[in-house]
Amino acid sequence: MNYLIQQAAVLGDTVQDVLIVDGKIAQIGSIEATENVQVINAKNLVLLPGLVDTHTHLREPGREDAETVETGSQAAALGGYTAVHAMANSTPVADNAGVVEQVYELGRQAGWVDVRPVGAVTVGLAGKQLSEIGAMADSRAAVKMFSDDGICVWDPLLMRRALEYVKAFDGVIAQHAQEPRLTEGAQMNEGEVSSILGMPGWPAVAEESIIARDVLLAEHVGARLHICHVSTAGSVEIIRWAKARGINVTAEATPHHLLLTDEKVRTYDPVYKVNPPLRREADVQALRAGLADGTIDVIGTDHAPHPSESKDCEWGAAAMGMTGLETALSIVQHTLVDTGLLSWADVARITSTVPAQIGRVADQGRPIAVGEPANLTLVDPAATWTVDPSVMATKGRNSPFAGMQLPGSVRATFLHGHATVLDSKLATPRPVHA
Amino acid sequence: MKHLLSTADLTREEAISILDIAEEMRESGTRAIKKLPALRGRTVVNLFFEDSTRTRISFEAAAKRLSADVINFSAKGSSVSKGESLKDTAQTLLAIGADAVVIRHPDSGAPARLAATDWIGLPIVNAGDGTHEHPTQALLDAFTLRRQVALREGVNPLGKGLDGLKVAIVGDILHSRVARSNLWLLNTLGAEVTMVAPPTLLPVGAHAWPCTISYGLDAVIASGIDALMMLRVQGERMNAAYFPNPREYSRYWGLDDARLATLDASGAETLIMHPGPMNRGLEISSAAADSPRSTVLDQVTNGVAVRMASLYMLLSGDLI
Numbered sequence: 001m002n003y004l005i006q007q008a009a010v011l012g013d014t015v016q017d018v019l020i021v022d023g024k025i026a027q028i029g030s031i032e033a034t035e036n037v038q039v040i041n042a043k044n045l046v047l048l049p050g051l052v053d054t055h056t057h058l059r060e061p062g063r064e065d066a067e068t069v070e071t072g073s074q075a076a077a078l079g080g081y082t083a084v085h086a087m088a089n090s091t092p093v094a095d096n097a098g099v100v101e102q103v104y105e106l107g108r109q110a111g112w113v114d115v116r117p118v119g120a121v122t123v124g125l126a127g128k129q130l131s132e133i134g135a136m137a138d139s140r141a142a143v144k145m146f147s148d149d150g151i152c153v154w155d156p157l158l159m160r161r162a163l164e165y166v167k168a169f170d171g172v173i174a175q176h177a178q179e180p181r182l183t184e185g186a187q188m189n190e191g192e193v194s195s196i197l198g199m200p201g202w203p204a205v206a207e208e209s210i211i212a213r214d215v216l217l218a219e220h221v222g223a224r225l226h227i228c229h230v231s232t233a234g235s236v237e238i239i240r241w242a243k244a245r246g247i248n249v250t251a252e253a254t255p256h257h258l259l260l261t262d263e264k265v266r267t268y269d270p271v272y273k274v275n276p277p278l279r280r281e282a283d284v285q286a287l288r289a290g291l292a293d294g295t296i297d298v299i300g301t302d303h304a305p306h307p308s309e310s311k312d313c314e315w316g317a318a319a320m321g322m323t324g325l326e327t328a329l330s331i332v333q334h335t336l337v338d339t340g341l342l343s344w345a346d347v348a349r350i351t352s353t354v355p356a357q358i359g360r361v362a363d364q365g366r367p368i369a370v371g372e373p374a375n376l377t378l379v380d381p382a383a384t385w386t387v388d389p390s391v392m393a394t395k396g397r398n399s400p401f402a403g404m405q406l407p408g409s410v411r412a413t414f415l416h417g418h419a420t421v422l423d424s425k426l427a428t429p430r431p432v433h434a
Numbered sequence: 435m436k437h438l439l440s441t442a443d444l445t446r447e448e449a450i451s452i453l454d455i456a457e458e459m460r461e462s463g464t465r466a467i468k469k470l471p472a473l474r475g476r477t478v479v480n481l482f483f484e485d486s487t488r489t490r491i492s493f494e495a496a497a498k499r500l501s502a503d504v505i506n507f508s509a510k511g512s513s514v515s516k517g518e519s520l521k522d523t524a525q526t527l528l529a530i531g532a533d534a535v536v537i538r539h540p541d542s543g544a545p546a547r548l549a550a551t552d553w554i555g556l557p558i559v560n561a562g563d564g565t566h567e568h569p570t571q572a573l574l575d576a577f578t579l580r581r582q583v584a585l586r587e588g589v590n591p592l593g594k595g596l597d598g599l600k601v602a603i604v605g606d607i608l609h610s611r612v613a614r615s616n617l618w619l620l621n622t623l624g625a626e627v628t629m630v631a632p633p634t635l636l637p638v639g640a641h642a643w644p645c646t647i648s649y650g651l652d653a654v655i656a657s658g659i660d661a662l663m664m665l666r667v668q669g670e671r672m673n674a675a676y677f678p679n680p681r682e683y684s685r686y687w688g689l690d691d692a693r694l695a696t697l698d699a700s701g702a703e704t705l706i707m708h709p710g711p712m713n714r715g716l717e718i719s720s721a722a723a724d725s726p727r728s729t730v731l732d733q734v735t736n737g738v739a740v741r742m743a744s745l746y747m748l749l750s751g752d753l754i
Contacts, residue, residue: 195639198566268543316541
């Protein structure tokens, strides 16, 4: 099917018609509809390049009760995504070519987004021995991002070696910055609220000290470093300093850290339990400012679905993590666009262009221009909707935004020219490609 | 009052009302026949996920003196050790016919979670949750303090708060649910609170609490204090580097014989309180624990009265 998107505000700016033919953008301008194209009325809608997530937990293989590649990638498509990086902490761990090829193949069969597997840095996420990074890079999954996410690569020597080694494969190490000794038993941000709630605290310094160490290591060995889910004002400062120094570091922030604070923990509702924890209002504002000035490069959802029994319990027994794929763009609009901090062109940069560059995803995050692959998302910025986790595509019901009214609705998503989402509903998956 | 989860939830009027009812309950405890018929036919479950003898038997005695039936559920030897969730355990108790749940749990917030969810619709009494709160301990401490001061001044304690009293809470504030519950209740009742501890045993964030923070016990004692609440300190804390060893802790933050002598020499009427169990020789010397200033056993007696008052207020409201 070919599509003619009529009267879309391209990157929120000039109103144009965009013609999609055979998976590519064939024409942009004022275009007459012809018989063999489906016309999409995009009046008052914003056209963005398809979103690319740097940080998704699809849970398959191993925890298909929490999410599958199919349900997770459906959630991604509904959220406006055309590519996701599937984190390596599956069971078995994605620490070898076999598992990353399995995840890649499941994504290809599902056809809702391009699934880019992330490889584990160390065997079994155990932090002892490098996994077969070369084999994963050269596999059909063509892994470029490596991460032990969920666990920090804590050993400084091992981290140094990992940063050096991935240079041979143009890879990047995505670090989960969490000093383990400073966070033993930690349940929430350490501060005024934790002091009242009597919860073991998770100090900001546990994140910041690892980031400080790792940007210096990346500088020393001349490697590419990506910092997952930055959550504190101090981390933003360190990354700002590192970038000014010319260190090759990129950083991501999650939507939930842009809106929610540790005040939510006063409810003791484990839907707010997440790693890294919700921080203070000052941290929320610093993250927004970091995205506005380019210190933080991208939005990564850290979409982390859990079965309900993992959250329908007391705080201490609950799993850490929140869903995020189907709410991410709305939170970005709410916290960054509607506040005047970013334009829609900036949104395209932090949710698509740069995420694709970090993951070396060649045909994603491309400019909206003739000849480019038609990975596109149509957003209605004037729409508002109330978050209802029970009707989401993800299996996870653990959305911290449940019941909130949010702006911005994804109307349509095109994956290589195929409509995966139309009228804000799942359309059809892209037929399995070669 | 629907639940008793945190002293921060209590208004001054509610707190004084509990203390006043506890005075009546205490008086009934001095009679030959101690039992009251108030909660006859009601079932109170003591749901204890953490070892506790003192608090559990205090709640048990309180419920029985009100003629309630008591079921004791301890995590040891129960289905909890087989991995049963708090939700299933609570719903089982509801199905058995409980009318109120007294819960002690190692996780901060577990009682609040039980109260906030739709798992069971019963009144919840927090009997100590993690390092969060232990509201009935704070109520019995306030009761003891109010009663002692009234006795000293020869006045009736009923209707009164703790206005203007200076209270120092000394020890492992970081891990103490007693300290947090006392902080809120003492403030609500008008007392001035000072927390005294080594900096390692004070939470980051305590600077925002409505109290004075001090690292020096001697200076606080010298400033004139109406009551010293000594908290239990676990000697094992030194393994996590909270302090070098028990001797050094005792030297700086223990109420030892030398500090007791200083108090006696000053002529101050400072009371010595301790929630128990005490580590004699660590946070408190035997001479201090056994001195006429000590209210330790009085606190235990008053604990039953305060818990009777709490159960009565939670359960009698919906009696036909």
